[in-house]
Amino acid sequence: MRGINITKTEFDLDTEIHWCPGCGNFSELKIMKEALTELGIKPKDLVLVSGIGQAGKFPHFMKAQSYNGLHGRYLSAALGIKAANPELNVIAVSGDGCTYSEGGNHFIHTIRYNPNIVNIVHNNMVYGLTKG
Template identity: 50%
Template structure:
């Protein structure tokens, strides 16, 4: 029987007290326990940033790579060992800015991984510059006259790219977020969970109170997750009311299903005969 203690790590945590990342960390642990997955079955990937430090605080396999580059590394690992349950922790800057190209192409490949974007709408680690999801006119230390760029809408973009699982959670609603993570992990194919994450040090607009006053849950009464057009409508809703939950879900073959040589036992479990490689290299020389 797996417990949350199995996932406790001994690394010292330096996140600011009250940071939304703590809620996401707890929701992840709760979800993995509810799924009854053991730490050795899980691998986490991240790039750079406060969000990207998350894998250090969970006791399981992890790979901490370059800024914006978690998804290609995760794709490689899933390709080599599709028995692993892979989750990616990324910031809004890391994923939609520096890693924007990888974000789009991971969706197109439909790699069977769960992407958690800790969306605090600022660059937290580098002390509060605007990020791709910062709201228009938001004032930051580096944008004292307000942000002049239109915000990136990750849910609408992933829907446009035909992502099979598109969801939004809130770091202040741990049980709901844990449910979303469980559904994302169970979904076969790429899953995006964009998470509203208060940054108590550098984002004084989108606070816990601000989100709590606006967030409402998608339920079977107000939304059907198989309704593609309805999902777009919900993805564009941002203001006095902000939906959280599963916006869209549809199953289709994943990246490893689509490649015949990968569509059996994982590559890591296969035996390797160096003579085959020598023969191939001879043929090519």
């Protein structure tokens, strides 16, 4: 199996990543860092907002402003951050359980506002942090 080539970006932190070997989050993290670099977005202009679970650990592994919210409530925080400072790039990251189960109503509420935020949902069909 070929390894993932890691490109150094401004978003890199010298932090040990605690995901299971073979987890898809590694490639998602790599792609996000590369895309943000390609778009010319700087860490100071980015806010990562997350819920709980394995996907919710994204902000721990990237240099950026961040907020780690409650289970299912991360989109409400992302919406508030964007409303308070529309110039910021806001990316919300969470898992399918956090987003669609606990956060289902918050997800619908956020869609109604149609904010200029990115919501990335990791669909692994399991509550990963609780060993689902």
